[in-house]
Amino acid sequence: xxxxxxxxxxxxxxxxxxxxxxxxxxxxxxxxxxxxxxxxxxxxxxxxxxxxxxxxxxxxxxxxxxxxxxxxxxxxxxxxxxxxxxxxxxxxxxxxxxxxxxxxxxxxxxxxxxxxxxxxxxxxxxxxxxxxxxxxxxxxxxxxxxxxxxxxxxxxxxxxxxxxxxxxxxxxxxxxxxxxxxxxxxxxxxxxxxxxxxxxxxxxxxxxxxxxxxxxxxxxxxxxxxxxxxxxxxxxxxxxxxxxxxxxxxxxxxxxxxxxxxxxxxxxxxxxxxxxxxxxxxxxxxxxxxxxxxxxxxxxxxxxxxxxxxxxxxxxxxxxxxxxxxxxxxxxxxxxxxxxxxxxxxxxxxxxxxxxxxxxxxxxxxxxxxxxxxxxxxxxxxxxxxxxxxxxxxxxxxxxxxxxxxxxxxxxxxxxxxxxxxxxxxxxxxxxxxxxxxxxxxxxxxxxxxxxxxxxxxxxxxxxxxxxxxxxxxxxxxxxxxxxxxxxxxxxxxxxxxxxxxxxxxxxxxxxxxxxxxxxxxxxxxxxxxxxxxxxxxxxxxxxxxxxxxxxxxxxxxxxxxxxxxxxxxxxxxxxxxxxxxxxxxxxxxxxxxxxxxxxxxxxxxxxxxxxxxxxxxxxxxxxxxxxxxxxxxxxxxxxxxxxxxxxxxxxxxxxxxxxxxxxxxxxxxxxxxxxxxxxxxxxxxxxxxxxxxxxxxxxxxxxxxxxxxxxxxxxxxxxxxxxxxxxxxxxxxxx
Amino acid sequence: xxxxxxxxxxxxxxxxxxxxxxxxxxxxxxxxxxxxxxxxxxxxxxxxxxxxxxxxxxxxxxxxxxxxxxxxxxxxxxxxxxxxxxxxxxxxxxxxxxxxxxxxxxxxxxxxxxxxxxxxxxxxxxxxxxxxxxxxxxxxxxxxxxxxxx
Numbered sequence: 001x002x003x004x005x006x007x008x009x010x011x012x013x014x015x016x017x018x019x020x021x022x023x024x025x026x027x028x029x030x031x032x033x034x035x036x037x038x039x040x041x042x043x044x045x046x047x048x049x050x051x052x053x054x055x056x057x058x059x060x061x062x063x064x065x066x067x068x069x070x071x072x073x074x075x076x077x078x079x080x081x082x083x084x085x086x087x088x089x090x091x092x093x094x095x096x097x098x099x100x101x102x103x104x105x106x107x108x109x110x111x112x113x114x115x116x117x118x119x120x121x122x123x124x125x126x127x128x129x130x131x132x133x134x135x136x137x138x139x140x141x142x143x144x145x146x147x148x149x150x151x152x153x154x155x156x157x158x159x160x161x162x163x164x165x166x167x168x169x170x171x172x173x174x175x176x177x178x179x180x181x182x183x184x185x186x187x188x189x190x191x192x193x194x195x196x197x198x199x200x201x202x203x204x205x206x207x208x209x210x211x212x213x214x215x216x217x218x219x220x221x222x223x224x225x226x227x228x229x230x231x232x233x234x235x236x237x238x239x240x241x242x243x244x245x246x247x248x249x250x251x252x253x254x255x256x257x258x259x260x261x262x263x264x265x266x267x268x269x270x271x272x273x274x275x276x277x278x279x280x281x282x283x284x285x286x287x288x289x290x291x292x293x294x295x296x297x298x299x300x301x302x303x304x305x306x307x308x309x310x311x312x313x314x315x316x317x318x319x320x321x322x323x324x325x326x327x328x329x330x331x332x333x334x335x336x337x338x339x340x341x342x343x344x345x346x347x348x349x350x351x352x353x354x355x356x357x358x359x360x361x362x363x364x365x366x367x368x369x370x371x372x373x374x375x376x377x378x379x380x381x382x383x384x385x386x387x388x389x390x391x392x393x394x395x396x397x398x399x400x401x402x403x404x405x406x407x408x409x410x411x412x413x414x415x416x417x418x419x420x421x422x423x424x425x426x427x428x429x430x431x432x433x434x435x436x437x438x439x440x441x442x443x444x445x446x447x448x449x450x451x452x453x454x455x456x457x458x459x460x461x462x463x464x465x466x467x468x469x470x471x472x473x474x475x476x477x478x479x480x481x482x483x484x485x486x487x488x489x490x491x492x493x494x495x496x497x498x499x500x501x502x503x504x505x506x507x508x509x510x511x512x513x514x515x516x517x518x519x520x521x522x523x524x525x526x527x528x529x530x531x532x533x534x535x536x537x538x539x540x541x542x543x544x545x546x547x548x549x550x551x552x553x554x555x556x557x558x559x560x561x562x563x564x565x566x567x568x569x570x571x572x573x574x575x576x577x578x579x580x581x582x583x584x585x586x587x588x589x590x591x592x593x594x595x596x597x598x599x600x601x602x603x604x605x606x607x608x609x610x611x612x613x614x615x616x617x618x619x620x621x622x623x624x625x626x627x628x629x630x631x632x633x634x635x636x637x638x639x640x641x642x643x644x645x646x647x648x649x650x651x652x653x654x655x656x657x658x659x660x661x662x663x664x665x666x667x668x669x670x671x672x673x674x675x676x677x678x679x680x681x682x683x684x685x686x687x688x689x690x691x692x693x694x695x696x697x698x699x700x701x702x703x704x705x706x707x708x709x710x711x712x713x714x715x716x717x718x719x720x721x722x723x724x725x726x727x728x729x730x731x732x733x734x735x736x
Numbered sequence: 737x738x739x740x741x742x743x744x745x746x747x748x749x750x751x752x753x754x755x756x757x758x759x760x761x762x763x764x765x766x767x768x769x770x771x772x773x774x775x776x777x778x779x780x781x782x783x784x785x786x787x788x789x790x791x792x793x794x795x796x797x798x799x800x801x802x803x804x805x806x807x808x809x810x811x812x813x814x815x816x817x818x819x820x821x822x823x824x825x826x827x828x829x830x831x832x833x834x835x836x837x838x839x840x841x842x843x844x845x846x847x848x849x850x851x852x853x854x855x856x857x858x859x860x861x862x863x864x865x866x867x868x869x870x871x872x873x874x875x876x877x878x879x880x881x882x883x884x885x886x
Binding site: 054056057060061063064065066067609610611612613614615616617618713715 | 739740743744779814815817818819871875876877878879880881882883884885
């Protein structure tokens with residue numbers, strides 16, 4: 001069977017092999033709609049590639065390390081990154097390569113094309129994968145075209161596509177991909193038409209931009225929008241865009257360019273154009289039997305249909321469909337730059353200011369009813385920032401991912417996380433705090449009398465020390481949620497400082513690979529304007545990486561202030577007469593689920609006849625290295641203060657209240673998974689072995705268990721292991 | 737992560753789907769493994785198997801009753817690496833007592849009806865392995881232990 005089919009040769013029985021998008025295009029070609037010339041690389045080519053290279057099992061292996069349902073979205077990000085890198089490093093077998101080369105050479109020799117996904121089932125009305133798989137615009141030359149076919153294949157496993165399949169419960173083992181290679185039509189005006197407005201069935205919608213359609217589809221360029229009456233085609237309304245830039249083909253790929261002033265003040269479409277597009281939408285609706293969501297472009301006066309798919313039902317107004325949120329995680333470079341300005345310029349300063357204002361308020365001076373109002377107010381403030389965290393900070397984390405993808409595309413490294421060495425930050429808030437602690441610990445180390453006094457629980461032993469500790473508590477104390485009393489904080493921190501002081505002062509310095517040469521190697525892959533863009537992307541990614549950590553600290557402060565209110569309420573309940581009006585007021589407030597700290601769900605009690613024990617749990621590798629030590633499980637924030645040097649930090653999620661024991665720990669194991677989470681970032685900064693994404697870590701592992709953390713493979717082993725288990729082979733590792 | 741009840745169900749399903757296990761015995765300083773037809777009791781406490789008394793495995797386990805048995809669902813395909821599961825049982829083997837022979841034989845023959853003649857031969861011994869613990873390996877590297885209490 002030939003894995004390549006031209007559009008005009010696609011028949012009804014080919015539907016499953018060519019995917020929905022190619023199939024629709026073929027039907028339009030048969031109906032003499034003006035569609036750019038294209039061929040389809042059908043699913044047999046993909047299946048041949050992944051089967052003969054062993055990729056199929058490697059992909060499934062990655063996705064089955066853990067139960068798919070147990071993988072958090074960030075773990076899926078990471079799995080997707082690893083899978084994409086496997087595709088990049090797996091050449092197409094010679095025979096298939098020869099077939100593809102022949103087909104593309106003869107059809108497009110030297111002409112630029114668009115390489116698009118056409119996954120079977122992708123464009124049904126029930127499940128829309130629109131935008132989840134990749135498309136590449138303006139690719140020229142047989143070898144680059146084939147490279148991009150491989151990238152489209154890999155995008156079958158893009159994070160967004162995986163998340164969406166998880167959401168819909170679709171079977172990953174059956175997923176396959178066809179690819180359309182289509183001659184590019186360099187339109188001067190492009191857009192989409194919805195034959196039926198999802199929000200109002202009596203209307204149709206047309207959106208249009210200058211330049212290529214990709215600017216509209218990925219949200220970089222704001223479109224003009226027309227609402228039409230479906231019956232008459234009459235224009236009901238026109239909402240002009242703030243026109244500024246548009247997307248045009250560059251030498252390779254596309255480029256955002258300023259529009260000439262004549263176009264800034266002219267809508268991209270006139271009434272005649274609009275009528276022509278609407279006619280096409282209606283014709284397609286007749287052809288396919290249902291309203292269509294169609295992409296089109298005008299080259300001069302010639303209208304081309306680029307693709308057409310049914311309008312997905314249930315897409316709007318169905319809050320259960322998280323597709324839009326997933327898609328929102330994939331931000332364009334432009335969008336990320338804007339987001340950075342907003343986060344650095346507005347959101348973080350506002351958050352810091354808000355936390356500072358809250359901490360200046362003396363809760364003890366409030367009357368009971370004022371306290372009730374204050375707790376509600378603080379809870380609302382926390383919720384507000386939590387929303388910001390999800391809607392702005394997390395999408396910004398995509399900056400690090402975007403860089404990782406560009407880096408891996410350019411360098412094809414054996415280690416898909418090599419790019420993270422370039423992102424290491426030195427001025428993260430949590431590191432600053434740890435440096436402060438280290439300095440205070442060295443005061444104890446150098447002063448045996450002070451150490452002795454602290455061991456005996458004495459305060460005021462050394463003025464300088466007290467001053468430093470006060471400064472520390474004043475700067476970072478609000479992070480110790482649940483410890484409203486400053487005396488309690490001082491004692492707990494002093495205990496920890498003693499433990500730190502007993503360790504030798506010099507921690508093993510972490511020596512990352514030669515960052516300068518990594519960076520110049522990377523930048524040397526680009527030329528001219530592209531090199532400047534690559535450097536700018538790296539800079540953006542560094543901010544994104546650092547913020548991914550700092551935002552936790554800032555949010556932790558706000559949360560600490562909310563908890564301080566609740567602590568104050570609890571304290572008063574104990575002090576006030578139990579049958580008083582005020583007590584009832586406070587008690588009923590704390591019973592409200594919104595203000596109750598979630599109690600740990602009671603552990604599943606094993607039946608008496610059996611006892612289960614985890615021996616080896618697979619998570620995600622998040623910091624290379626191997627470590628062995630006693631587990632210290634942090635179930636309650638105060639557990640942190642019992643931490644002993646050389647223990648393994650085990651927790652649900654490393655949060656800002658735990659990071660200061662990280663320098664004392666031998667390794668980290670946590671339930672929350674991902675490479676770009678707080679714990680993983682901190683572990684990498686200190687060069688500690690780290691495994692994340694361990695299901696039920698805090699209930700399967702107990703404080704005192706002997707734990708081995710294999711940060712290379714992403715495994716933790718509970719119980720005894722032989723000493724040679726923690727030796728490693730390989731010269732690079734031995735050098736550590 | 738799988739809890740006790742889930743793990744027990746997983747084990748039962750595996751033992752129902754598989755006919756053969758690999759029995760490891762030990763004799764004269766040397767481990768020895770052999771393929772046996774097995775059946776598990778519903779409470780997972782016993783794995784029943786049969787052998788003639790002239791075999792090496794019978795000699796081994798007469799001298800050293802501590803044994804291990806491996807049961808897995810591999811298909812000899814690439815996909816085994818992400819989808820196969822293997823369970824190792826540790827425990828002690830002994831010949832079934834007269835008092836229990838009736839119901840254990842019934843259980844065994846319900847699963848392996850073609851072995852009726854073999855098992856009923858005077859030279860054949862019906863044995864039970866009293867399981868102390870199971871090690872369950874799934875998804876290539878996840879290992880859970882189920883300890884039985886007696």
